[in-house]
Amino acid sequence: xxxxxxxxxxxxxxxxxxxxxxxxxxxxxxxxxxxxxxxxxxxxxxxxxxxxxxxxxxxxxxxxxxxxxxxxxxxxxxxxxxxxxxxxxxxxxxxxxxxxxxxxxxxxxxxx
Amino acid sequence: xxxxxxxxxxxxxxxxxxxxxxxxxxxxxxxxxxxxxxxxxxxxxxxxxxxxxxxxxxxxxxxxxxxxxxxxxxxxxxxxxxxxxxxxxxxxxxxxxxxxxxxxxxxxxxxx
DNA sequence: TCTACATTTCGTCAAATAACGAAATGAGAG
DNA sequence: CTCTCATTTCGTTATTTGACGAAATGTAGA
Numbered sequence: 001x002x003x004x005x006x007x008x009x010x011x012x013x014x015x016x017x018x019x020x021x022x023x024x025x026x027x028x029x030x031x032x033x034x035x036x037x038x039x040x041x042x043x044x045x046x047x048x049x050x051x052x053x054x055x056x057x058x059x060x061x062x063x064x065x066x067x068x069x070x071x072x073x074x075x076x077x078x079x080x081x082x083x084x085x086x087x088x089x090x091x092x093x094x095x096x097x098x099x100x101x102x103x104x105x106x107x108x109x110x111x112x
Numbered sequence: 113x114x115x116x117x118x119x120x121x122x123x124x125x126x127x128x129x130x131x132x133x134x135x136x137x138x139x140x141x142x143x144x145x146x147x148x149x150x151x152x153x154x155x156x157x158x159x160x161x162x163x164x165x166x167x168x169x170x171x172x173x174x175x176x177x178x179x180x181x182x183x184x185x186x187x188x189x190x191x192x193x194x195x196x197x198x199x200x201x202x203x204x205x206x207x208x209x210x211x212x213x214x215x216x217x218x219x220x221x222x223x224x
Numbered sequence: 225t226c227t228a229c230a231t232t233t234c235g236t237c238a239a240a241t242a243a244c245g246a247a248a249t250g251a252g253a254g
Numbered sequence: 255c256t257c258t259c260a261t262t263t264c265g266t267t268a269t270t271t272g273a274c275g276a277a278a279t280g281t282a283g284a
Contacts (some may be wrong), residue, residue, distance in 0.1 A: 012121035160261095
């Protein structure tokens with residue numbers, strides 16, 4: 001019960017949904033996500049911790065950077081929810097703007 | 113985006129999940145739900161307002177009482193989530209205790 | 225070792241949340 | 255119409271949340 005409500009709570013913030021949609025395209029390091037969301041690094045880090053705690057994402061250190069990616073495991077509830085999220089928000093203006101922003105960032109060679 | 117995060121937020125409280133699971137058995141009036149959850153009436157009313165706002169339930173006045181029931185419509189996201197919720201928490205101790213409590217209340221002839 | 229830099233943790237603040245009791249609302253019964 | 259009673263709304267309080275900047279952590283490279 002508490003695990004389920006916590007899982008839903010982790011999805012109840014727009015910025016965390018933006019992060020999950022961003023990660024659908026590929027694993028991203030914190031600075032890339034920060035650049036797209038235009039939030040303080042510490043804020044993004046907190047959101048990532050929450051999503052990781054719920055089992056939606058995992059992290060992996062690579063050099064100086066920490067890459068986050070969607071997790072295929074998670075808890076009892078996350079697989080079904082991830083499946084729904086993949087289909088949802090595909091036409092969302094914010095999500096599309098974030099994808100555009102992500103493409104531009106790649107060319108800018110951020111954080112390296 | 114905001115609609116989706118709001119929808120998840122409405123499911124992020126354990127007491128609201130308890131209410132949704134209770135309503136799977138049958139439509140219930142506020143006083144029945146209040147008796148099972150053991151919360152103040154005003155608190156339960158607030159939770160019901162939030163669930164109705166998200167589209168998970170509808171209300172229907174019948175005599176002095178207001179009956180709430182699961183909604184088949186809701187928003188773009190609620191049908192899939194309701195389907196998941198039906199399968200989830202079926203073995204949850206709290207949910208099972210609530211169901212027992214609900215059965216006992218029936219015989220007690222509460223609120224009338 | 226020392227420096228640079230990506231990320232996390234800490235401390236703080238404003239806003240949102242969940243709870244309660246009291247007061248307001250509204251419908252049925254007398 | 256008035257009284258009763260189920261429910262909602264209002265006002266308050268304690269806790270949680272999401273944001274930020276500053277400080278701490280940790281790794282890569284000089």
